[in-house]
Amino acid sequence: MIQIPFNLMTPVGREAEHVQAVLQSGRIGGGGAYAKRCEAHLQELLQGARVLLTSSCTAALEMAALLLELEPGDEVAMPSFTFVSTANAVRLRGAAPRFVDIEPDTLNLDPRALEAAIGSRTRAIWPVHYAGVGCDMDAIGRIASARGLDVVEDAAQALGAGYRGRPLGRFGRLAAFSFHETKNVGCGEGGALVVNDPSLVARAAVLRDKGTNRAEFLQGRVDKYVWVDLGSSFTLSDVSAAYLLGQLERFEEVAARRLALHRAYTGLLGPLEAAGLARLPHAPDDRTPNGHLFYLLLESAEVRRRFIDHLEREGVQAVFHYAPLHLSPMGRALGYAPGDLPVTEDLAARLVRLPLYHALSEAQLHHVAEAVLGFFGLPAPA
C-alpha cells in the first residue's frame, strides 16, 4: 500500500478563510477581487511584470500562440521533453512544433541543437524551464534576436526561480506559469500569462475574455461590451483564486521548504552518485532553482521498472515523465522517428521522480531515501 504518495497539494496558510470569504461575497466568477490580489502578488514576485491569471498554464500557452498569430506553415522550436500543452498550443493554430534535443545536465533546450534546427519557417522559440532550473536564456536570447524570433517561456514549473539574477518568466515576450496541483503553489487547476511586451497587454485581456472588451466595460469606459477579436474563456474562477491567494501569501515559506527537502535528498542520496549507481540533479551556478522536483537518472529503463516496483513495495510512489513528444502518436504523424533526438530518448527512458511536496515530513523523506538506497543494497542513512 502507498503510504507516501508522489504528490499532495495541501493548504499552507489562509486558503480556507479566503475561500469562505469569496463564497459569502456571492462573487465567484472570473476577474474578481481574489484574482486581482493574486495578480498583484505575482507582479511583485516577477519584478513588475504584467500578469493575467488564467484557468491553466495550457490556457496561457494557447493565448501565447494566438497573440503571436501563429499560422499553418509556421514552426516553433521547442523541446520534445515537455508536457503536451507546449506543443498542443502551437498545433491548435495549425503551426508545427520543431522538436529540439536537450542538454544532458539540465534537461533543457540545447542552444547548439536549437541553432541547427532553425529554418526559414521558424517563427518562435518556446523553451521549457525543466524542474524549475532555467534554460540558458542568454544563448537562446542571442539566437532569437539574431533571427528576429519571438521567445515564449513555458515557465510552468519555474515560479520563483531565476537565471543570472533575474526571475524566470521575464525573458520571453510572453511566459506561462502553472498552478496545477502538482506545482510548487497552486489551486488544483490554474495558471498565469506574463506579458512582457506592453503592446500585447490589451489584446491579451480581450482574448482571455471571449474576445470581448468586457474589461473596458467593467471600468465604465463603454456602456455595453461587444465581440471585438478572437478569444475564448481563459479566466480563473474567484473560488480558485481565493485558494491560490492563500498559497501565494506563503510563497517564500513554501519555496524554502521545497529547497530544504531537495537539499536533504541530495545529501542522503549522494552515495548513489559517488558509487556511479545514479545521477542526481545539479543546477548550474548561475541558476537560482526553486526546488520544484527531484529526479534520479538510473542506468536503464529496465532498472527503472524494477526500482519503481521496489519503492511501491516500500510504500513509496515514484513516477516518471515525459514520454518524448516526438515519439508520441502525434509526433510520429509529424514525421519524427526513433533516433531523431538521442539525448531526449536516452534520458527520458531512465529518469524517475521522487515524492517532493510541502507536507512531506523529514521522517517520510528519510523513509524514501532508505527505500532508494536499499534498492541498490546500500545501508540506510544515519
Ligand SMILES: *Cc1c(COP(=O)(O)O)cnc(C)c1O
Ligand atoms: C504542468 C505543466 C504544463 C501544464 O500546466 P497546466 O496548468 O496543467 O495546464 C505545461 N508545461 C509544463 C512544462 C508543465 O510542467
